[in-house]
Amino acid sequence: MSTVHDTAALLPEPAELRVHLRALAVLDGTIGGDPEFCRHTFHPDWGPGEEAARMDNGSGDEFTVLFTAAGVLLLGFDHESEMSPYRTDDEEIWPGVVDDVPAALRPLLDDASPVTACLWRETGDTVWRAGPAIEFPAGNEHPDGSDYLFHLLTDRSPETVRAHFEDYYERPVPLDAVRHVLAGHPVTPGITTALAPPAP
Template structure:
C-alpha cells in the first residue's frame, strides 16, 4: 500500500501466527537465494520462549519483530523518511511513537540490541498484546506526503503469496524468480529438493534443509 504509515499498517497486519510464518518464510527464501549475504533472518529461540524476525538491507534500513508470550512487538527504521529521529541534532522520536506501548512489551524499546548509541532508532512502532484482537500503534499523525517508512519496510510482510518478495528478489539478484515456487514457500509447503532447486538451481539442498529445520520449517 503506497503511502502507508503506521496507522494504516496496523490495520493491515495479519494475525500474529500468520505473521510469524511469513517471517519464517522470508528467512528461508533468503537462505535459498542469498547464501551468506542475508537481508531477512529468523531466530526461533532468540530469548526464553521468544522468537525474533529481522530485516537489515545494509543501507541503513531495518526492522525487528519480537514474538513474546506477552504479545508481539514490531518496529522499523527508515533512515530517509520524514519520521527519522535524525531530523533533529539530538535524536527524538516522532510525536506519539511510543505512547500507549503496554508495560508487558515496553522493555523492547529499551532492548540494547535495538539501540544505536543508547537510543532506540525507530520510525515505526506497533504491537499486539496476547488476547488482543487488533494491532496498535501510538497516536502518530502525518501530513500529506509525510512518511514513517511503513510501506517501504513492511511490504513483504503484508503480502500473502510472496509476490512482493519475488519482485524484490528479481531486482536484487538480477534474475527471474519462479513466483509459483515462492508462493509455495509462503503457503507452508514442504521444502523439497525440487522446490529449492526451482528457486535456485545452485543452492545446496542439504545445507538449506538443515537451516530451515532449525528455523522450524517443515521439510520432507
C-alpha cells in the same frame, strides 16, 4: 499519506505473520545462498521466550518483529524519514511513536534500534495498534516509512514476494516454488534446486 495506521489495518494475525516471516527468511537464504547478503532472517532463540524476525536492506533501513508470550512488537526504521531520531539534537524517538506501547511489551524497547515506525499486538487483543497521537510531518506521503518497510508483510501474495526477490537477486525466481515456501511446506531438494539452480 500512508502511515503505521494504514499498515495496522493490513497486517495478518500474529501466527500467520510468524509463518510468513519465517518463509521470507527461508526464501532469502535459499535463493541467495549467502547469509551475508540476506535481507530477511529469523531467529528462534532471540532471547528467553522470544523469537525475532529481522530485515536489514544494507542501506540503513530495517525492521525487527519480536514474538513473545506477552504479544508481538514491530519496530521499523527508515533512515531517510523526517521522523528519524538522527534528525534531532537529542536523538529521541519521534513523539507518540512508542509512548503508548503497553507495559507488557515495553521491556522490548530497551535494546531497540532507532525507530520511526512501531506497531504492537498484545496476546488476546484482536487488532494491531500504533500510537494514536502521533503528529506526522506535514506534506510527506510516507512520513514514517512504514509502507515501504512493511510492504512484504502487508502484501503477502506470492507474486509480490517473487517480484521482490527477482529484483534483489536480479534473476528469475519460479512462482510455484515461492508459493510452496510461503505455504509453510518443507523445503525439498527439488524446491532448493528450483530457487537456487546450480551454476552451469
